[in-house]
């Protein structure tokens with residue numbers, strides 16, 4: 001049985017945009033691109049967690065661009081961790097706090113521990129450590145994977161989370177091969193949910209829906225044990241679009257059905273936002289080309305590529321055991 | 335697996351137990367009241383975690399303990415636990431240590447005083463469980479304090495001293511205690527276990543001070559420094575390493591005063607060197623066959639001594655050079671290799687040569703590579719080595735490196 005013998009924070013959901021506190025914990029000093037949604041994730045995540053928090057950040061844009069020596073943007077304690085170490089960073093920090101509080105060497109109080117990683121650091125390199133950490137019920141922590149769908153900081157290389165066909169510096173379209181990257185994006189949140197039955201909270205978020213995303217962070221921090229959030233973050237540089245439309249793209253990812261929004265809380269799956277409406281038949285998915293055509297990284301797509309992509313998304317909604325979460329069917333339902 | 339007390343002693347005094355080198359390190363962790371421990375299986379390091387796990391499940395030790403999913407995580411977990419103020423322990427062997435290499439490189443500049451045990455083991459491939467020193471030596475340039483011990487008592491005492499030195503605010507650098515695989519990790523000896531009260535008097539609580547990562551001290555740790563500041567930060571880490579020799583000396587003195595066991599010169603042990611013509615230099619459990627052979631050779635009238643290097647980082651270059659310049663020739667025995675290095679020597683031979691360079695009197699120095707992959711170094715091997723060193727003393731031209739005990 002899990003023993004969480006140090007206190008959990010009480011973080012009620014913000015009941016509307018106007019109830020969100022004004023105080024910032026991720027402020028000026030960062031050097032991210034204009035329209036960087038991942039930077040917004042940092043800001044909202046810090047706000048949702050509040051000042052009694054420790055943030056660990058693995059290598060990537062949200063390290064390199066945010067913590068130039070002497071101009072850190074973090075008001076709350078922050079520490080770098082290695083590219084594949086978000087899981088271990090969160091675990092080690094939580095273990096240290098727990099040991100010291102339990103042994104009377106530190107004042108007992110709820111301290112939020114959040115480790116973030118990019119898709120390269122999380123879905124590729126750090127997957128084993130995240131997986132291991134999600135099996136440790138004794139420690140309160142949140143791992144947040146901000147997914148800009150590439151190794152962005154090193155100049156936009158494909159990761160296991162890059163969508164099919166995207167033009168990255170490691171998968172440029174050429175004269176003979178139009179599509180160099182033909183792997184399908186990893187289903188990270190679904191995989192972690194299926195693989196870690198004891199984990200009490202896993203969610204997908206999108207900062208175009210900021211209030212919901214912040215409340216997901218608050219729930220993840222107060223439910224107890226290790227938790228995971230996967231956010232999809234439009235990245236003007238890597239996706240090649242005008243920074244003005246970051247939010248719009250974030251919305252299109254959801255309304256085209258490419259990015260389903262859901263929470264899995266204590267073993268119960270809840271779709272939310274437009275995703276819920278799609279699933280309940282109250283909203284008709286927009287064509288994926290509405291989303292893809294706005295991004296330069298798909299500029300080399302021809303009809304058959306759009307069709308392939310659309311077909312995969314249709315399959316996800318029509319054939320998956322749980323659309324957006326569990327990517328297989330039961331033989332009995334054939 | 336709990337250490338068996340063979341002589342129950344009154345409170346405040348030592349107990350004696352028949353334990354292995356690994357068990358001695360486990361007992362030191364218990365005495366040091368370590369807060370966070372991580373394990374991952376690899377021979378021979380795994381033995382120390384087996385003992386620790388038993389201490390925890392028997393309620394004799396109170397810490398947060400996890401088995402990680404790999405050595406990389408093992409070291410990252412304790413690194414982060416240390417930054418919030420926890421005393422930590424972990425370790426590894428051979429390729430496991432190399433698997434954690436990224437984490438080993440970041441620890442010194444973060445000024446994380448983790449204390450770890452390396453159960454020295456040959457690196458794959460091909461597979462070998464036995465001892466070689468290349469694993470721990472791989473971090474020799476990076477800001478790790480590295481110490482080799484040659485018996486279980488020294489393992490226990492050195493582990494306690496290591497916490498005291500690493501966690502000293504003037505240092506805040508990690509420390510790896512090397513124990514030769516099998517020869518020390520798995521060999522039992524009678525070990526005196528100091529009383530808890532005395533250990534408490536010797537080893538103060540770990541205080542992370544202004545570097546504590548905590549909401550009450552909202553610092554940003556390890557920002558992107560680039561060419562603007564990295565060099566100054568490296569210099570600070572180097573300065574800490576330079577201070578380490580003095581702090582080590584202080585710690586050994588206090589250990590002797592409070593615990594009652596002294597080691598003389600902390601940096602190297604001298605055995606039968608007073609009147610020696612030639613000496614052998616080595617690290618770890620090589621000392622056993624060397625000492626036996628030296629006693630035998632002395633009966634035959636050969637004046638041979640041994641200098642066993644304990645602390646490899648910091649390296650007591652001046653002191654060692656002064657010591658070695660007394661002799662007619664020096665033979666350095668490496669249980670490691672440094673392929674393509676000057677004279678194709680081992681790592682220790684190269685370092686000792688460098689240490690001697692600034693010395694006014696430089697005896698001939700010959701390097702020997704032997705005992706790799708856990709191959710036993712036998713008394714005849716040591717005799718053969720000594721013969722070559724005598725030849726060098728007599729001015730006979732020599733290759734500067736010899737492989738001993740190898741099929742040609």
Ligand SMILES: Cc1ncc(C[n+]2csc(CCOP(=O)(O)OP(=O)(O)O)c2C)c(N)n1
Nearest residue numbers: 059060061083118119120121150151152153
């Ligand atoms: C072990 C290791 N390998 C490679 C790198 C180089 N590197 C630095 S940042 C980065 C990109 C990380 O991508 P992601 O996690 O997706 O974060 P993003 O940059 O996209 O925000 C890489 C590969 C590194 N820092 N460490």
Ligand code: SF4
Nearest residue numbers: 032033036061235237
């Ligand atoms: S490259 Fe993308 S993730 Fe990185 S700072 Fe720019 S917009 Fe943000």
Ligand SMILES: [Mg+2]
Nearest residue numbers: 118119150152
């Ligand atoms: Mg990325």
